[in-house]
Amino acid sequence: MQARQHRGAMAFHAGMAAEAAVAAAYAKAGQPVVARRWRGACGEIDLIAQDGAGFIFIEVKKSRSHAEAAEHLTQRQIARIFGAATEYVETTPLGQMTEMRFDVALVDSLGRIEVLENALAA
DSSP states (O other), X not given: XXXXXXXXXXXXXXXXXXXHHHHHHHHHTTOOEEEEEEEETTEEEEEEEEETTEXXXXXXXXXXXXXXXXXXXXXXXXXXXXXXXXXXXXXXXXXXXXXXXXXXEEEOTTOOEEEETTOSOO
């Protein structure tokens, strides 16, 4: 049981480190992260970055390789992201008229980041 808890803690911290690295990459590109692990009634969004007047909703996936990380994204998670993003933009001045983009950031075991822009088309 202890080994499983240890693996879970390591995965949690690796995920947090991956999210921090992705947030830094977006900030460096001029798209600062305005929310981390934002939670609404529909679920959680890993990162939300500002892009002009719009927002980028980012799902971060970490695994040994980028391909393996991409395989971890499920249809259920995609639906959760869309629902939570809809909730989030309702809190903004433009509401549903807010520009939105849905990216998936893949992080491999070496910390390399591959961003798939507009990876989730509604």
